[in-house]
Amino acid sequence: MDPQAIIAKRIAQELRSGMLVNLGIGIPTMVANFVPSDVKVFFQSENGLIGTGAIPEQGMGHRLLTDAGGRPVTALPGACTFDSAMSFGLIRGGHVDITVLGALQVDAHGLLANWMIPGKMVPGMGGAMDLVTGAKRVIVAMQHTAKGKPKIVNKCTLPLTSERPIDLVVSEMAVIAFPGGRATLLERAPGVTTEQVVAATEAKLAIPDKIPEMQL
Amino acid sequence: MQTVSAAEAISKIPDGATLMIGGFMGVGTPERLVDELVRQGKRNLTVIANDTALPGRGIGKLVDAGLVSRTIASHIGLNPETQKQMIAGKMTVDLVPQGTLIERIRAGGYGLGGVLTPTGVGTVVEEGKQKVQVNGKSYLVETALHAQFALVEAFLADYMGNLSYALTARNFNPVIAMAADTTIVAAEHIVPVGLIAPDHVVTPAPLVDYLVTNG
Secondary structure, three states: OOHHHHHHHHHHOOOOOOOEEEEOOOHHHHHHHHOOOOOOOEEEEOOOEEEEOOOOOOOOOOOOOEOOOOOEOOEEEEEEEOOHHHHHHHHHOOOOOEEEEOOOEEEOOOOEEOOOEOOOEOOOOOOHHHHHHHOOEEEEEOOOEEOOEEOEEOOOOOOOOOOOOOOEEEOOOEEEEOHHHOOEEEEEOOOOOHHHHHHOOOOOOEOOOOOOEOOO | OEEEOHHHHHHOOOOOOEEEEOOEOOEOOOHHHHHHHHHHOOOOEEEEOOEOOOOOOOHHHHHHOOOEEEEEEOEOOOOHHHHHHHHOOOOEEEEOOHHHHHHHHHHHHOOOOEEEEOOOOOOHHHOOOOEEEEOOEEEEEEEOOOEEEEEEEEEEEEOOOOEEOOHHHOOOHHHHOOOEEEEEEEEEEEEOOOOOOHHHOOEOHHHOOEEEOOO
16 A cells, blocks of 8 residues: 555544544645545634535636635535634634644654754744644654654654644554653554564654554 | 725835735735735835735735735745745745734734733744743743734625625635724625625624725
8 A cells, every 4th residue: 555545544543523623735635535434524724614525626616715725625515614713713722623744753752843944944834833732632644754764753853843742643654652751652554563663763662562553 | 984996095005014915825815906016016015914825826926026025924835936035035034823823913903912822832933932821831922913904805895894705715804804004905796785694794894994996
């Protein structure tokens, strides 16, 4: 299976009916493609929409109905729109059940850096700092390494997104959580060994006795 | 409220003015007012907005024309021209978390000195800011933002200036409509009074100073 599809499919299993969910750009957006049909979640776009649906067919988009990247989307039955103050009230106020975002680095305690590389990439934090600070549960979707280098590090060298630790990392190799502030290996991707995960991770991982394979 | 042409509305804005402009990646940005700012060549502008859109679109047109000397925004990542001017020192960019930016604007319009937010605590965003403890939790004091002009895009405006918005084009618009000395509105449709039901008015008419005529 394609690495991005492994990540998106595994994260989709975290969603439950009735949840309000915010998906970031990139792999996080793909999570929506793997939600089982009997699970009905509300997807929020932080530009002011709950009930975000799939990308419309060619020529069927509306120029005033877009996602947070400005691309045309559809709105599902029951969708609603609101201004940016309410949108971030939903986010900061703890009304968003799960946010899924990308990462540049995650450290041994679950702290996240995902918004800038000083001197190189300064796009602005957009909504990331509010999402990580305010959502009930923060899930990071990312490739385990970047250009062969571990992204799960002892301590983030890039500017942090929030002082609030994330809850879960899902990569194409592993599922890692941070109980008690300690990076802990929970699952391996099919065909990946614990040793391979440890070798691709800079932070020291707590390794429980049983580490099941992801059920994809 | 006065009804004016786009040219007349924009003629009220001096060089060096501070503008709040509605829109999110250009969606909900009053393009006609932006075009008029470019045509009249207003210079040295400070723009407070969510983002600077893309080159050739919305606020991106102001950046392309070199009219902006300072931007206060949450995201400029999709506009390479903004980043180029920032790196070249032609434009100052203050990056603000999106939820903090909209609350600072809201505070400006609602008569508050600022807001207390947990967003940014423990990050570079807290540098130079006051931090306070409330019930054992840390918050940053984020001060209110105010502008001389708000450039608002509505979907419907009635003859009195009551406004409603469409879909995701609402975004910053009703919030900035409260936070400037002078609010200038361009609407997709101008409709008779009563067509927007009282319950559906989002921005009340007394907030609108100039409604730009269509056609």
